[in-house]
Amino acid sequence: MAADQLDDLFDEIFSGIGQTRAAYLAQLQSREVGYIASISTGIAKVSGLPGVGYEELIMFPGGISGIAFNVDAEEIGVVLLGEYWRLQAGDKAERTGRVMDVAVGPALLGRVINPLGLPLDGNAPPLCQQRLPIERPAVAIMDRAPVLEPLQTGIKVIDALIPIGRGQRELIMGDRQTGKTAIAIDTILNQGGQNVLCVYCAIGQHAAAVAKTIAVLRAHGALEYTVVVVTEGNDPPGLTYIAPYAATSIAEHFMEAGNDVLIVYDDLTQHARAYRELSLLLRRPPGREAYPGDIFYIHSRLLERATHLRAEQGGGSLTALPIIEIEAQNISAYIPTNLISITDGQIYLSPALFELGVLPAVDVGKSVSRVGGKAQLGSYRAVTGDLKLAYAQFEELETFARFGARLDDATRHTLEHGRRIRACLQQAEFAPLPVLTQITILLALTAGLFDKVTLEQMPAAETALQSAVEQIPDEIRQRISTAAQLSAADRQVILDIAGRSLVTFQTSTNPAQP
Numbered sequence: 001m002a003a004d005q006l007d008d009l010f011d012e013i014f015s016g017i018g019q020t021r022a023a024y025l026a027q028l029q030s031r032e033v034g035y036i037a038s039i040s041t042g043i044a045k046v047s048g049l050p051g052v053g054y055e056e057l058i059m060f061p062g063g064i065s066g067i068a069f070n071v072d073a074e075e076i077g078v079v080l081l082g083e084y085w086r087l088q089a090g091d092k093a094e095r096t097g098r099v100m101d102v103a104v105g106p107a108l109l110g111r112v113i114n115p116l117g118l119p120l121d122g123n124a125p126p127l128c129q130q131r132l133p134i135e136r137p138a139v140a141i142m143d144r145a146p147v148l149e150p151l152q153t154g155i156k157v158i159d160a161l162i163p164i165g166r167g168q169r170e171l172i173m174g175d176r177q178t179g180k181t182a183i184a185i186d187t188i189l190n191q192g193g194q195n196v197l198c199v200y201c202a203i204g205q206h207a208a209a210v211a212k213t214i215a216v217l218r219a220h221g222a223l224e225y226t227v228v229v230v231t232e233g234n235d236p237p238g239l240t241y242i243a244p245y246a247a248t249s250i251a252e253h254f255m256e257a258g259n260d261v262l263i264v265y266d267d268l269t270q271h272a273r274a275y276r277e278l279s280l281l282l283r284r285p286p287g288r289e290a291y292p293g294d295i296f297y298i299h300s301r302l303l304e305r306a307t308h309l310r311a312e313q314g315g316g317s318l319t320a321l322p323i324i325e326i327e328a329q330n331i332s333a334y335i336p337t338n339l340i341s342i343t344d345g346q347i348y349l350s351p352a353l354f355e356l357g358v359l360p361a362v363d364v365g366k367s368v369s370r371v372g373g374k375a376q377l378g379s380y381r382a383v384t385g386d387l388k389l390a391y392a393q394f395e396e397l398e399t400f401a402r403f404g405a406r407l408d409d410a411t412r413h414t415l416e417h418g419r420r421i422r423a424c425l426q427q428a429e430f431a432p433l434p435v436l437t438q439i440t441i442l443l444a445l446t447a448g449l450f451d452k453v454t455l456e457q458m459p460a461a462e463t464a465l466q467s468a469v470e471q472i473p474d475e476i477r478q479r480i481s482t483a484a485q486l487s488a489a490d491r492q493v494i495l496d497i498a499g500r501s502l503v504t505f506q507t508s509t510n511p512a513q514p
């Protein structure tokens, strides 16, 4: 048969099956299929995939997926993301030609999912229209805007002294059980009604701790604007490793739609450990503390994705609160120093303050916010200067006063005032305070209205002051919520209201000057 006759015959056959010949051929793709040569905890060595690309998604029997991590000529090292114990040597391994991605969209709000997007809350899989790769390049410098809007945490000590701006990366660090998660959760709770969507990424935590956190979010109505991405301690290390990247893609999708987004990584110590485990299993050379050489890079490329977009890009922002657990207050260990240098400041939680019952146990001297100051509301400026100075003087004097030195009246006054500052900066968990209440308390504090209140009476006095906030006129409330500084007249009105509410708690003698 002549060639043109053959072509006509093919065209006739394809029109019979409702397709053109070209469209049919376009669908035909060669599939590369290899096999598992060996398998260990969370890692498979795969042979027979010569064309595989770095970080390509590989599929195994039973719907188990993996990421090509070590791409060598003979054999590739694949990090497994599912129930790897079901796989064995000799099983099929198939290239997909794409990288790992995750479903993104508003359907995820209020849901608890794993990094693969599968539901963990017992409900149907979320219906999302779009998927994004879990690893995405960070926003270009030219597309970033300065951090100028505050992200209110609702925690007095942070909003006043270590303010966080939308688009900032602020590290929360401390020994175990010092209240790190509590700060992040309070911040999420405070975003209700503030137009901020939240993503909470639990990395390698105990199931009970995660369940408690989710219960708190649900009880306070915060789950409806939050996506919870969870990997537990007994999940494969590969899943733990990809969790923060997947959570960031979910958050970025909201940011790119013009929203302000907050993401919490709880915690990156577990993430670093999972990566170390994978790297050692893949026989990559270990470096300091047995971490592989690129451990800095895995965290920097994650946190670089937090930013504030320019108005032309939608004006959204992604604020990151990575948490890190340190050992025996050693902030100069490898991972903490890496993260300190990547982030825009840190909130350091001190076990000594925690033991004293000073909660949240924020050590103001070791904490810093490098960009949040510019974003802080103007009304805080009326109080922060005095507060910082008085508190720093107090902390210095407190050490000397312990040695039983004889103190003059001025020193005693500084100490007593400092003790009241410390009492005022304490706050119960799950009770974030609105800006107006914080400003009222802090103004009263810096004006010395608490100085005549005994330390035992401080919590009751503060509660009375909180109820008096209602008397503040509406126009002052509005002015406080803008960026403008507090005028002397507004300040006086607030102090008068505060003074009246505290009068019953003030003793006739000033404890600072007996």
Ligand SMILES: Nc1ncnc2c1ncn2[C@@H]1O[C@H](COP(=O)(O)OP(=O)(O)OP(=O)(O)O)[C@@H](O)[C@H]1O
Pocket (backbone or CB within 6 Å): 174, 175, 176, 177, 178, 179, 180, 181, 182, 183, 325, 359, 360, 427, 428, 429
């Ligand atoms: N402001 C607070 N007021 C009262 N209790 C608090 C406060 N902050 C934290 N706690 C309590 O301190 C304990 C430790 O808090 P949390 O779990 O947040 O610490 P963590 O440092 O995240 O712990 P882990 O090391 O287990 O991750 C909890 O029992 C919590 O209820």
